[in-house]
Amino acid sequence: MEIEDLSETQKDLIRDSWHIVSQDQLHHGTVLFTRLFQLEPELVFLFHYNSSEFSDVQECLSSAEFTEHIRKVMTVIDAAVGSVDSLSSLDEYLTGLGRKHRAVGVKLESFKTVGESLLYALELGLGDAFTPDTREAWSQLYATVVRSMSRGWRRDPLEQ
Numbered sequence: 001m002e003i004e005d006l007s008e009t010q011k012d013l014i015r016d017s018w019h020i021v022s023q024d025q026l027h028h029g030t031v032l033f034t035r036l037f038q039l040e041p042e043l044v045f046l047f048h049y050n051s052s053e054f055s056d057v058q059e060c061l062s063s064a065e066f067t068e069h070i071r072k073v074m075t076v077i078d079a080a081v082g083s084v085d086s087l088s089s090l091d092e093y094l095t096g097l098g099r100k101h102r103a104v105g106v107k108l109e110s111f112k113t114v115g116e117s118l119l120y121a122l123e124l125g126l127g128d129a130f131t132p133d134t135r136e137a138w139s140q141l142y143a144t145v146v147r148s149m150s151r152g153w154r155r156d157p158l159e160q
């Protein structure tokens, strides 16, 4: 995983901003997914627990199983921030995660919308502290995470 593009200043911006947002991960994660479903409403149908689809976004957002998925996403972001000095340690996990998301029906293009929704949630959560430099640092971190997930998504499912 290429991380030389992130400067020490950018790593600090990421850590400091995440420190604020991660105080309430469920709230900011819910903002992220609310935005994601506004941009790509059909994604809600990929979440079906006990094999029944949610009939609308609100039902999905307020379900216990989906809340767990929000926590899972925030935990991965938390791990990426915590490993910002050694992101390659997450590479294998993230390629596996990309592969699992292909299996549940996520399209590669949707990862881009997730990125936009993440920036939206950070902007809302941080207000003026979300400076252009902070945005750029997060865009780069997310791009690195998605690069690994996309590699796993593209990998031949018969490969181990």
Ligand code: HEM
Pocket: 043, 046, 047, 048, 065, 066, 068, 069, 072, 073, 074, 076, 077, 097, 100, 101, 104, 106, 110, 111, 114
């Ligand atoms: C397009 C957006 C996404 C969709 C539609 C989606 C959908 C799903 C679904 C259907 C599952 C299986 C059910 C579940 O565990 O709740 C799942 C699992 C999971 N997702 Fe996502 N997901 C998305 C984005 C993400 C992102 C961006 C991350 C983290 C960066 C993430 C992290 C996880 C994790 C950690 C699991 C559990 C994997 C496991 O069981 O090993 N998801 N996702």
